[in-house]
Amino acid sequence: MxxxxxxxxxxxxxKLNEIGLSGQMALKKARVLxxxxxxxxxxxxxxxxxxGVGTIGIIxxxxxxxxxxxxxxxxxxxxxxxxxxxxxxxxxxxxxxTIRILAYSERLSIKNAENLFNEYDIIADCSDNFDTRxxxxxxxxxxxxxxxxxxxxxxxxxxAIFLAKNSACFRCLFPAVPSLNCFxxxxxxxxxxxxxxxxxxxxATEIMKWILKIADTLPHxxxxxxxxxxxxxxxxxxxxxxxxLCNKL
Ligand SMILES: [Zn+2]
Numbered sequence: 001m002x003x004x005x006x007x008x009x010x011x012x013x014x015k016l017n018e019i020g021l022s023g024q025m026a027l028k029k030a031r032v033l034x035x036x037x038x039x040x041x042x043x044x045x046x047x048x049x050x051x052g053v054g055t056i057g058i059i060x061x062x063x064x065x066x067x068x069x070x071x072x073x074x075x076x077x078x079x080x081x082x083x084x085x086x087x088x089x090x091x092x093x094x095x096x097x098t099i100r101i102l103a104y105s106e107r108l109s110i111k112n113a114e115n116l117f118n119e120y121d122i123i124a125d126c127s128d129n130f131d132t133r134x135x136x137x138x139x140x141x142x143x144x145x146x147x148x149x150x151x152x153x154x155x156x157x158x159x160a161i162f163l164a165k166n167s168a169c170f171r172c173l174f175p176a177v178p179s180l181n182c183f184x185x186x187x188x189x190x191x192x193x194x195x196x197x198x199x200x201x202x203x204a205t206e207i208m209k210w211i212l213k214i215a216d217t218l219p220h221x222x223x224x225x226x227x228x229x230x231x232x233x234x235x236x237x238x239x240x241x242x243x244x245l246c247n248k249l
Contacts, residue, residue, distance in 0.1 A: 002028065006098060010052050018214045024052060028099075030211045031055040033120035035108055035136060037084040038062070039071035039196025040126035040150050040203065046074065047204040049092040049099060053211070056092070057120055059104040060084045071193040108132055113139040122146045122210060124203055130177045137162065137170035141245055148206055150199040153189050156226040157199045160219075160237065161206050165246075167219035172240035195227060 002010075002024060013019050030053050034041050037060040048056060062084050064075045072084075079087050085103035092101050106112065108127075117123060117139055125136050125148060133149065140147035141164050149170055150159040162169050202223065209215050222235045239246050 001025075003098075006052065009096075009098075013051065019212060023212045023214075026211055026213075027052050027208070028054040030122070031057070031120045032122055032124060032207055033057040033059070033116065034124045034126055035059050035132065036126035036128065037072075037074065037088045038068065038126060038128065039191070039193075040152065040200040041088070041124075042072045042074040043197040043200030044124055044126060044204045044207075045088060045092055045200075046095065047201060048207065049096045049101070051204075051208060052096065052099065053208075055100045055102070055120075057102045057104065057116070058085045058088050059106065059108055059116065060088075061105060061107040071191060071196050073197065108135060110135060114143065117143050117145055120145070122148065122207055124207060125149045126200065126203070130174070133170055133174075138245060140164065141169050146210055148203045148210075150203050152195045152199050153191055155192055155195065155228045156224065157195055158222055158224045159199055159202050159206070160222045161210070163219045168237045168239045169243060169245055171245045172243040173222065173237055175240065175243065192227065195225075198225065198227075 002021065007014065010024050014021060014024050032048055032053050034045055034056065037045065037058050045056065045058065064079050064082055064084055064087060066080055069075060069077060074088050074091050083105045085105045089101045089103040113135055123136060123140050123145055125133060127133060136147055144164045147162045149162065151157055220237060222237050224233045
């Protein structure tokens, strides 16, 4: 059941035919795990919290650094040196005290991934490195959980949603770590502050659509933006016959 307060807070999205009270209840029941509370995580977490997703987990072992602040809009100057997962939780609790937020100040690893994923319905990848992306992909695939991927660098980025056996997986797309410049991390090549914000919001949109079961999510497509030319592309992706994961099962 939704409280009178909740109905008031979410009234503008409850008003949508595609959502209504039942959709809002689905959001309240949903459990989303966000891996990485940096630039992508900042905007994704703010919007999912504001929208009333009932349980949100945040895993990140980093502390806030001065060079994070131009894009990691969850944090404040006075919080430099503090742990991101805890600070994110504090900030998000202020935005929406009616939802449950869990902070894990540790690194995602092969040791904790399965237990952690077990507590959530859908996995948001807001990390910045290929080791973590492969770990998220393989664990979500084997546990049959949707995996929402995004990566950003400089003036652009890409996003996709992988639905375990029902779509291509991250390894179908990237069987090996690409050497392309567009996949270097923000710390290596720099990034315009708004870019991770844009992609975190796109990830949050896809997650809400998946929870609400409305419209098509992005499986089978890689969505890319180049902000310098404002070229938006949706590239079709399909299962790779040579994928070491999809072909193993
Ligand atoms: Zn695959």
